[in-house]
Amino acid sequence: MPDIYPITPRNRVKRLHERGRYDHESVHAILDSAMLCHIAYVIDGQPYCTPTVFWREEDHLYWHGSSASRMLRSQKPGLPVCLTVTHMDSLVLARCGFNHSVDYRSVMAYGTAAIVDDAEEKARALSAMINRFYPDRDATLRPSTAQELKATMLVGMKIEDASAKIRAKGVGDEEEDYALPIYAARIPVYQVLGATEPCPRLIPGVERPEGLAGFTEGRRLDEVMSETAKLVYPD
Amino acid sequence: MPDIYPITPRNRVKRLHERGRYDHESVHAILDSAMLCHIAYVIDGQPYCTPTVFWREEDHLYWHGSSASRMLRSQKPGLPVCLTVTHMDSLVLARCGFNHSVDYRSVMAYGTAAIVDDAEEKARALSAMINRFYPDRDATLRPSTAQELKATMLVGMKIEDASAKIRAKGVGDEEEDYALPIYAARIPVYQVLGATEPCPRLIPGVERPEGLAGFTEGRRLDEVMSETAKLVYPD
Numbered sequence A, B: 001m002p003d004i005y006p007i008t009p010r011n012r013v014k015r016l017h018e019r020g021r022y023d024h025e026s027v028h029a030i031l032d033s034a035m036l037c038h039i040a041y042v043i044d045g046q047p048y049c050t051p052t053v054f055w056r057e058e059d060h061l062y063w064h065g066s067s068a069s070r071m072l073r074s075q076k077p078g079l080p081v082c083l084t085v086t087h088m089d090s091l092v093l094a095r096c097g098f099n100h101s102v103d104y105r106s107v108m109a110y111g112t113a114a115i116v117d118d119a120e121e122k123a124r125a126l127s128a129m130i131n132r133f134y135p136d137r138d139a140t141l142r143p144s145t146a147q148e149l150k151a152t153m154l155v156g157m158k159i160e161d162a163s164a165k166i167r168a169k170g171v172g173d174e175e176e177d178y179a180l181p182i183y184a185a186r187i188p189v190y191q192v193l194g195a196t197e198p199c200p201r202l203i204p205g206v207e208r209p210e211g212l213a214g215f216t217e218g219r220r221l222d223e224v225m226s227e228t229a230k231l232v233y234p235d
Helices: A024-032 A070-074 A119-133 A146-151 A175-179 A221-232 B024-032 B070-074 B119-133 B146-151 B175-179 B221-232
Strands: A036-043 A046-057 A060-066 A079-093 A101-115 A152-158 A161-167 A185-193 B036-043 B046-057 B060-066 B079-093 B101-115 B152-158 B161-167 B185-193
Touching: A024 A046, A024 A079, A024 A101, A024 A161, A024 A221, A036 A060, A036 B036, A036 B079, A046 A119, A046 B079, A046 B101, A060 A119, A079 B036, A079 B046, A101 B046, A119 A146, A119 A152, A119 A221, A146 A152, A185 A221, B024 B046, B024 B079, B024 B101, B024 B161, B024 B221, B036 B060, B046 B119, B060 B119, B119 B146, B119 B152, B119 B221, B146 B152, B185 B221
Parallel strands: none
Antiparallel strands: A036 A046, A036 A079, A036 B046, A046 A060, A046 B036, A060 A152, A079 A101, A079 A185, A101 A152, A101 A161, A185 B185, B036 B046, B036 B079, B046 B060, B060 B152, B079 B101, B079 B185, B101 B152, B101 B161
């Protein structure tokens, strides 16, 4: 039996439930192919939706920010959040307005976010973050200062429940509409890397590290992120 | 004087406030270059972050979904939301962990979402949505049936306040770190269109419409969306 996140009232996919998945493999694959997420949280009844870089370690998600950040400060005692990742994979132009759509892969992960205060765990996780995105990079960097670590707030959450939702069928028209002389198509959308721009102030002779070998022009970011995750956190 | 959204406790950019902008032009430019947003809302104290397609008409934002959607059903009386758009423009690899970053353009727009119930306004807006993304397309489609319109819930919100946040500086290291023999770079990230895949069941002789001229392989989706918005809603 595959590992499955519990299905609860908040994560159960109600609309188009055939698109929903709860197994760890599907959920983690979508999370691991992303660098950016959006996090919903509530302060004094007001919802906020904040974009941030995040990463996964087993069933925990981490992100960080300045100690000054409103969102993170308010999370000190632990704050319910919904962390969402979305890949838009194509535009779907159908033969009627109703069937226009997009193909996508998304995950909504629920949990209670809390600040990671332990200095050792914080230093470990921030190094892990660098290496998760850019393999072997952390050891090549100027070490973090105590002041930098203090100014960085690390937030973590255990995934309590989560669901993935995937649409990948392209054009799906009503059967009788296929006979109509109307243009319909799927237009793929990709998030890709451009050509690396080395820092203009690079010291002569400093070479591009091996760990960045995957970050070549034209590659899909979701594929690079998936590869890097598998490299850094092999099962 | 340019039009400016009011600066309130909820939209004031606190962290790295020099990245914040409140003028309509900056906020609308980021909104109009996107098709996808993430919306934060609260039901019974639980935050949700839902991805959805949206569009802007002046200071109103619209999105839609099935009448069965939990999120939209709960919005019937008007629900506070934060609608966020984020473009990740590059990965920034600095000489220390602390200065690793991403370049981005984001908007957080606050308002009270409400269902648009008026049948005429709903039909108008849904046609407008198709044409906003795909110029002149709505008139070429099989008209919506009464049942389709009934099954679609349209949600709109006036932008009460909003802020844009932009980072576009690439590598920004501590002055003394530039002398270190450490690799640093900016790697651009683009969301681009792939080659159109016409529906395999297209009736012979049906041509690709003129309105899709901008949707060519390799083009940036944010640029196509901006162009389309200017075409459909000229100032």
